[in-house]
Amino acid sequence: MRREKAPPLIALLAAIGAAFFVVPLIGLMVRTPWADAAGSLASADTLDALRLSLIASLAATAVALVFGVPLAWIYARVEFPGRSVLRALTTLPMVLPPVVGGIALLLAFGRRGLLGGWLYDTFGITFPFTTAGVVMAETFVAMPFLVLTVEAGLRSMDRRFEDAARTLGASRWTVFSRVTMPLIAPSLLAGAVLCWARALGEFGATITFAGNFPGVTQTMPLAVYLLLNSTNTESSYVLSLVLLLVSLVVLVALRHRWLGSA
């Protein structure tokens, strides 16, 4: 790259832009009570929230993989009427305010919802205010990230490898599992990590659809918010820092994808 000196105005605006992100992070680091950090983390409520967050976000990622990869495959490979409309609908949660997503989920899977009523009457299953509901809310918000990433991977792969596999006698399922999936492994991984990170941070849809019950539906972001409004404000800083570290790890792991080699 050519070395260039920035004009003063550009340099100033860029510096303010960067500071806007860096200062809050520094603030978090400075105000975190490091001495009590271990104690805050070890409290029963915090551990519950951490455990629930990990379980729910991983489960949401698993659900997203099971249903999202086939969906991405259909979007990338099959032409059918209404594909672009369906595709837009299923990626809507990326831009939808999460709280709206939560309400929509309630209307569909709540005990009086479109499907929820039937599920309760027939099987006695309820989703709202359960851990399963947390997983649903997180999946709803996070799965589109996986679908879009995997679809892009499928579109950019060299499909002639699939032709080669078929001439070697591979059934369409074998081609999918032994050739297509391994070849798009980087997209698959990136999509899953992105999806998981989004699920881990989910707040709005979760609190709307699943509520905020410690041990059952109270995930880390919910706990952080609750602690912030309690007498134990400093514990929320510690938890925030934990979430920050997780995000940082994800970003570093994916840096080759989005940040280039810079």
Added chain:
Amino acid sequence: MSLDVAARLRQGSLDLDFQCEVGEHEVVALLGPNGAGKTTLLKAIAGLVPITDGHVRLDGVLLEDSASGRYVPPERRSIGFVFQDYLLFPHLSVVDNIAFGMRARGQSRSAAAATARDWLERLGLARYATDRPSALSGGERQRVALARALAPGPRVLLLDEPLAALDATTRVEVRHDLKRHLDSFAGYRVVVTHDALEAMTLADRLVVMENGRLVQSGTPVDVAERPRSRYVADLVGVNLLRGRAEAGAVQIAGGPRVAVAGATSGDVFAVVHPRAVSIHLAKPEGSPRNVWSGRATGMELLGDRVRVRVEGAVPLVAEVTPAAVAELGLHTGREVWTSFKATDVAVYPA
């Protein structure tokens, strides 16, 4: 027993309409310029591209037939396909690449791996068994791709430009190996190429394809001696003229009369080898019956000879020695006379 293909299909600007039968005793080279539809035809045989109209019949069994709507998918056709850039699976080791077809066809992991290792031994590539294909050279990849296609024991072997991805030195060596494998393969063999030398050395029969159509089919010698299109004539380096034969001459459409020996009639091709064409600075007086004026428009050194392109009543290529070029003071743009004897013209029906 034969591989019988009749295929009509459109793909982009390609309009394919092709019919051909391949026997077990022969290696067929499908020769043609880029975009002629050679690769598409191979894919149609393998079932990777659907045929709009026609059929593929292998050993009397219909694999595809537009009339009855029958279509056997590629994975259930006994066809080995070597792709132009090999398409070795980058995520599998070399030995797993070769074992892939046997695994897909239901062999156990250990049996497939054992056979794959045998192949690697035979190819002298055993030391690369656990490496990824990216660790191999071009020639080695070609051999692995061939082994991968052959390992499941197909009835048909289709090779798409098997040597095109290699540099000139490797090509000679790999061509030799490939010839050996082709000769020992019991089944139907079709090699796609746009390289005349490759076609001549590998195949027993050349099938020439242009614009999706069959132009000519015959032994390498036959095709070289009696080209039926400008493409083939250029490929084998001879002058091809077309016209109507009448009383010891061929009347070129909108051109001169070419004196020929022997009696033929009707629409004919006339071939003159560049070696038989002489170049003169002044109009020659002598026995050659065909004497035309023209202008040298291009010269190309080819080994110990110079090919001189002369534009005149008909474009001709003459082959002369570098010494002759120097003595005559030939250069492009120079007015010259060309001559060749009637007995040097081979005439055959078009």
